Amino acid sequence: MDWPTILLNSLWAGLFAAGLGVLLTAPSRYLVRNLLCGFVGRGTRDICMGWSLGQHWSTLIAAAVVVMVAVAVSRRHTVAPVVLICGVLPLGAAVAMFNLILGLMRVSAATGEALTRASVVLTASLGTVFTTSLAIAIGLGAGISIAGFLRRDEGVAV
Amino acid sequence: MSMLPGAYLTTDNTFVEETMQPVETALEAALLVLRNGGSTIAADRSLTNILKGFHQQEVATIWRLDFIAATIRVENRSSTFLRTVGPVGVNLTRASAATVLAEGVAQGTVQLAVLEAELERIKRIPTPYNRWLMMLAAAVAAGCFSQLPGGDWGSFGIATIAAGAGQYLRSDLVARKLTARPVTLICGVLSALIASIGLRLGLSQVVPATLMASVIYMAPGLPLINGFVDIASHRYMVVGIDRILNAAFLFLILGIAIVFAHTVVL
Numbered sequence: 001m002d003w004p005t006i007l008l009n010s011l012w013a014g015l016f017a018a019g020l021g022v023l024l025t026a027p028s029r030y031l032v033r034n035l036l037c038g039f040v041g042r043g044t045r046d047i048c049m050g051w052s053l054g055q056h057w058s059t060l061i062a063a064a065v066v067v068m069v070a071v072a073v074s075r076r077h078t079v080a081p082v083v084l085i086c087g088v089l090p091l092g093a094a095v096a097m098f099n100l101i102l103g104l105m106r107v108s109a110a111t112g113e114a115l116t117r118a119s120v121v122l123t124a125s126l127g128t129v130f131t132t133s134l135a136i137a138i139g140l141g142a143g144i145s146i147a148g149f150l151r152r153d154e155g156v157a158v
Numbered sequence: 159m160s161m162l163p164g165a166y167l168t169t170d171n172t173f174v175e176e177t178m179q180p181v182e183t184a185l186e187a188a189l190l191v192l193r194n195g196g197s198t199i200a201a202d203r204s205l206t207n208i209l210k211g212f213h214q215q216e217v218a219t220i221w222r223l224d225f226i227a228a229t230i231r232v233e234n235r236s237s238t239f240l241r242t243v244g245p246v247g248v249n250l251t252r253a254s255a256a257t258v259l260a261e262g263v264a265q266g267t268v269q270l271a272v273l274e275a276e277l278e279r280i281k282r283i284p285t286p287y288n289r290w291l292m293m294l295a296a297a298v299a300a301g302c303f304s305q306l307p308g309g310d311w312g313s314f315g316i317a318t319i320a321a322g323a324g325q326y327l328r329s330d331l332v333a334r335k336l337t338a339r340p341v342t343l344i345c346g347v348l349s350a351l352i353a354s355i356g357l358r359l360g361l362s363q364v365v366p367a368t369l370m371a372s373v374i375y376m377a378p379g380l381p382l383i384n385g386f387v388d389i390a391s392h393r394y395m396v397v398g399i400d401r402i403l404n405a406a407f408l409f410l411i412l413g414i415a416i417v418f419a420h421t422v423v424l
Contacts, residue, residue: 012305019299022287023325023375024195027251042306081197082250085383094377095307098370101413137386 001050009046013090014039020089026082033073033080037087041066045091056135059091063139064146071147079144088136096132100125177232178239180212185228185241186277187256192226192243196253197384198394201226204260211263211270221393223400245337248380255280289329296325296375304364304371312362316353317371324349325375342408346373346415354423369420373412378405 017038021031044065048058066087070079103122110118184205191201198221205228209215220227223246229238259276262268268276287295300321304313324345331341353372362368382405388398 009306012302016299016302016306019295019302020375020379022295023292023299024380025248025250025285025287027254027286030250080250080254081200081383081387082380085379088383089377089379090303090306092306094303094374094379095370097377097409098413098416099366101409102366102416105413105417133386137390140386141390 001047006043006046006050010039010043013042016090017041017086020086021082024082024085026080026086030080030083033070033083034086036073037066037069037083038090040069041087042090055092056131059132059135060139060142062091063088063136064143067140067143068147071143071151079147084140088140091132091136093129093132093136096125096129100129177214178230178237180209180214181217181228181230181239183273183277184208184212184217185226185239186274187260188226189241189243190256190277190280191253192223193246194253194256195246195248195250195380195384196257198388198397199391200253200257202393204257207260207264208273211260211266211268211273221397223397223404246381249283249285251286252280252283255283289326292329293322293325297322300371300374303374304367307367307370309364309367309371310362312356313364313368313371316356316361316368317374320349320352320356320372321375323352324373328376338408339411342376342411343415345376346412347418349373349375350416350419351423354419358423365420365424369416373415376408376412378408381405381408 014035015038018031018035021034026034041062045058045062048061049055053061066084067079070083070087074080074083100122103118103125106118107115107122187208188201188205191204192198202219202221205217205219206215209217214230216231218229223243225240225242227238227240229236231237256277259268259273259280263270263273285292297318301314301318304317309317327348328341328345331344349372350369353368356362357365357368381401385398385401385405388394388401391398
């Protein structure tokens, strides 16, 4: 496993999450949580992939970990959605979505053999967007359920 | 006491208007959450908490992204309040403050007499970060994001400048009350054009990462996740679908901006 690369990518993801928090006008007390969730989320995903787990399983686990970290660092029983957003965006859904849209543009402009190739790429991108989004959604749901179970005296809500 | 139009007397001569005032206030708090980018669950929780503070919980609600309807039944007569949501912006500090205020009302730590004044104060809370800080945040976020799909230092620099310039223009356009779609298109084109020029000059060889990162500061992550949360809750399915479709449309606009700039410059 390439630990320096994983650490560096996690750091980029954490900084990205904190920057996104400012852009989304999150209160300043959330910015450190954003950084932490972004760092841990991306790190978990990369470590899982380093253990030969598939990309989607890794994303699912990372999304669940993001929720649990967000709950752990939150004083109240509710988790701010902005922390979750900033934590899960570096997991790859945005890249997959952009690839899909760019694929869509190429298909509309291509003809002949290029059209066939572009269609295959588009179908693959669509599948990636769907599975990545689904993995994140399931991961978030699982994370909330697990955190709710662990904190069953208070309950956890988004 | 004068009666508002539409108010009527109950059999014990109390104004129904007085019964309805809590619903009006609770709706105001819920609207504050929705209009500033909060999730529907948070808005509903705020409404419920404020009604709890007034010891009034028999209110049925319908949630949409364009309106909220609340129905209350008093003395065998029902009244429905319809409030339009209007344009949804992003000021999570306001949304958070409204949620905390509502929790305070439910717990009895906020006096009901000051509730309306508090709501007015929250409405006037400005964006917590100034224009230059937002520009810096957009630049840093874009630069860092460019490294995640495999960008090099060139793409870091290009994305940083492109996103910073785009965010500067975005603040200007938002101040001119332009809606999200034209703002996304104009700023997306500007950022993608700057990124394409950088690529054309050979500052980086990683084209997709650079182009995506240059517009990532406008990615509609907030409506997307709020939409997922709404759908996952099974109670706000329509709002959730509405939010996700809006987010998908904004992604499409960003895609068009990238393709346009890529075609023109490269």
